Amino acid sequence: MPEKDKNNQEGPDVRGNLIKVNVGGDTIFVDSNQYKPQVEHAKKLKQQHRKPKNPKPQEWKSEEYSKHKIADYKPxxxxxxxxxxxxxxxxxxxxxxxxxxxxxxxxxxYGRPYTQELEDKIIEDMSQSYVQGLTLLGGEPFLNTWVCFKLINRVRKEFGHSKDIWSWSGYTWDELQKETPDKKEMLSKIDILVDGRFMDDLKDLTLQFRGSSNQRIIDVQKSIKANKVVIWDKLVR
Structure with a gap:
């Protein structure tokens, strides 16, 4: 049975393995091994109901947020x-x-600055005949357009369209159509966009190159020509 402080006197929050909590105006001490899992469960439930942020059009500007840093490079x-x-x-x-x-x-x-040395290394790695292309992710590439433009333009200069460029984004295709000029220009320069926020309640590990079922793999150049979303024609699931 939990120990109860009948006089409701102030005391330490933790007594040995007990935690002080208030229940209906009474102060009681409960076993932390029983209480903590309940708290963690409540936090998990709250997390499940929390949704990603939804910006207004042009609310987030790359030049106001980006520090021109990269979290990682994986060749x-x-x-x-x-x-x-x-x-x-x-x-x-x-x-x-x-x-x-x-x-x-x-x-x-987070991470380290984007440098010319890193850019040269990426181009050297991409020059291998078995490398199909470049992928931009993060973080949010469309909130780091300065970095992405430098690399995209270099890739096109060195390889033309013989190497494709993919990008992930929390923005949807429709949202990007209403975004700042730099975001729209960046979109026009890539080949494939995986769009949309990751939604934990729609998580599906069987999906191809996506984490949740709301996300789409979009053929950017075909979509621009058709003036509507065209899904990547190699989509399996």
């Missing part, structure tokens, strides 16, 4: 799009999606 991987890819993870994201797999990269100050 020669097979998970960030079709084929062998070189993936740049930029730092900083404001969507704050519950269940985000890369929480550290939400911080715009």
């Amino acid at each position: 020669f991987n097979f998970v960030d799009g079709e084929g062998v890819r070189c993936s740049l993870y930029v730092s900083g994201c404001l969507f704050d999606c519950p269940g985000c797999y890369n929480l550290a990269a939400q911080n715009f100050n």
Whole structure:
């Protein structure tokens, strides 16, 4: 049985393995091994009901947030799009999606500065014949347009369209149509967009290159020509 402080006197919050809580105006002490799991469960339920942030059009401007930093660079991987890819993870994201797999990269100050040395290394890695293309993720690439433009333009200069460019974004296709000029220009320069916030309640690990079922793999150039969303024609699930 939990110990009760009948006089409701102030005391330490923790007595040995007991935690002081207020129940109906009474102060009681309960076993922390029983209480803490209940608190964690309540926090988890609250987290499940929390949704990502939804910005107004042009509310978030890259030049106001980006610190031109990158969280990571992963060459020669097979998970960030079709084929062998070189993936740049930029730092900083404001969507704050519950269940985000890369929480550290939400911080715009996380990681290290984007440098010419790193850019040259990425181009060198991409020059390998077996590398299909570049992937931009993070963090939020469309809130780091300065970094992404530098690399996108360099890739096009060195390889033309022989290497494709994929990008993930918390923005949806429709939202990007109403966004700032730099975001719309960046969209026009890539080949594939995986759009939309990660939604923890729609999480599906069987999906191809996506974390939740609301996200889409969009063929950007075909969509621009058709003036509507055209889904990537190699989509399996």
